[in-house]
Amino acid sequence: MIQDELNQIKARLEATSIAPWESVIEGRDQEGGSSFIMTGIEKGENIWGENRGEDLYLSGGTNADLDFIAHARQDIPRLLEEIERLKSIVDGK
Numbered sequence: 001m002i003q004d005e006l007n008q009i010k011a012r013l014e015a016t017s018i019a020p021w022e023s024v025i026e027g028r029d030q031e032g033g034s035s036f037i038m039t040g041i042e043k044g045e046n047i048w049g050e051n052r053g054e055d056l057y058l059s060g061g062t063n064a065d066l067d068f069i070a071h072a073r074q075d076i077p078r079l080l081e082e083i084e085r086l087k088s089i090v091d092g093k
Contacts (some may be wrong), residue, residue, distance in 0.1 A: 021073035
């Protein structure tokens, strides 16, 4: 993977809604309402606090899809950090 590709991934990541993202699944995480991705709230933080971002609603897909998309917002930065760490070892920096 070339640096330009990593930079493009970072740019897409930085353009997204504030992290962290968490999937909220109807019937699993809440009794009623729609399934959605809640943005900007850390575990244990007041979900109605000022840090909460805009909720993301998807039409279609499975609960596993929603979980994957929500987790990707936290997983991708960690993967990018690991790629950069490994590249620095390989490059001897």
